[in-house]
Amino acid sequence: MTQIKALAIFVLFFIYSNLLAQRFDDVVMKTHQITDQIYMLEGAGGNIGIFTGKDGVLMIDGQFSELSLKIKEAINTISDHPIKYLVNTHWHGDHTGGNANFAKDGTTIIAQHRVRKRLTMDQIRPYAGTTPAADSLAWPTISFGEDLEIHINDESVQLLHVHNAHTDGDSFVFFPLSNVLHMGDCFFRDRFPYIDLDMGGTVDGAIAAIEAAMMIIDEDTVIIPGHGSLANKEDLRRYLAMINTINDRVKNVTDDATKLEDLDVESLTEGYKDWGGGFINGEKWIRTLFTDFTRNQSK
Numbered sequence: 001m002t003q004i005k006a007l008a009i010f011v012l013f014f015i016y017s018n019l020l021a022q023r024f025d026d027v028v029m030k031t032h033q034i035t036d037q038i039y040m041l042e043g044a045g046g047n048i049g050i051f052t053g054k055d056g057v058l059m060i061d062g063q064f065s066e067l068s069l070k071i072k073e074a075i076n077t078i079s080d081h082p083i084k085y086l087v088n089t090h091w092h093g094d095h096t097g098g099n100a101n102f103a104k105d106g107t108t109i110i111a112q113h114r115v116r117k118r119l120t121m122d123q124i125r126p127y128a129g130t131t132p133a134a135d136s137l138a139w140p141t142i143s144f145g146e147d148l149e150i151h152i153n154d155e156s157v158q159l160l161h162v163h164n165a166h167t168d169g170d171s172f173v174f175f176p177l178s179n180v181l182h183m184g185d186c187f188f189r190d191r192f193p194y195i196d197l198d199m200g201g202t203v204d205g206a207i208a209a210i211e212a213a214m215m216i217i218d219e220d221t222v223i224i225p226g227h228g229s230l231a232n233k234e235d236l237r238r239y240l241a242m243i244n245t246i247n248d249r250v251k252n253v254t255d256d257a258t259k260l261e262d263l264d265v266e267s268l269t270e271g272y273k274d275w276g277g278g279f280i281n282g283e284k285w286i287r288t289l290f291t292d293f294t295r296n297q298s299k
């Protein structure tokens, strides 16, 4: 009996791991060139930034571990240099999942202190289960608080921490000379945002982060969003306007007696229907704004 049980568990596990692997089999890495030396790779998960040159490759985010080989192949077609640094814009698995596979090759992983802390410990969500600690090989060996500069390929690349935005450990990666900004998941182009309230994200922080980005860029800056296609300042302005507009609407119809079910998602997202096609639909977006607002009220 126990043998049959063990066999059944083995078969189920085998089917499950095959399904997981298949999920990534069809993913094709698309390479978008931004400058002579900077590229965006689009696969599954957060957009990857690549900066190549004589000193080596600096890479921003690494998607899921199952995609590391495809990512390395894509990088090999644009660069003959080793991948020297991998910067994580934040803790989420579709940005840090590949860390160990790159660290194995000698790549140095860099992130904000809280990204490292979260990777080293099990992360528990009150209503959505636990993400186990990552393999120690995946932990950043260099971490920072507010900011850090990496001097590579004749550019001083700035890692800038923004507080309690999409999570509590977000950073922008800014290339002042090349005029390119990777915003991690603080920016989804033309989609409703994901603000991870369980992991230290806040609506006010998300707005402040976008406002901070607006201060350092100009109309010619190319922005790599966490998800979605390449963007510019005008796209970011439209995103900020959407967040402020819908946030104000939710605040205006919410009082002490309001329950989440009372809110009319249709009217609150009026004018922004096509922004809900991604990971966050209108209902999830309104729930985030309502939860954040009522949480602040009860403080």
Ligand SMILES: [Zn+2]
Binding pocket: 090, 092, 166, 185
């Ligand atoms: Zn994220």
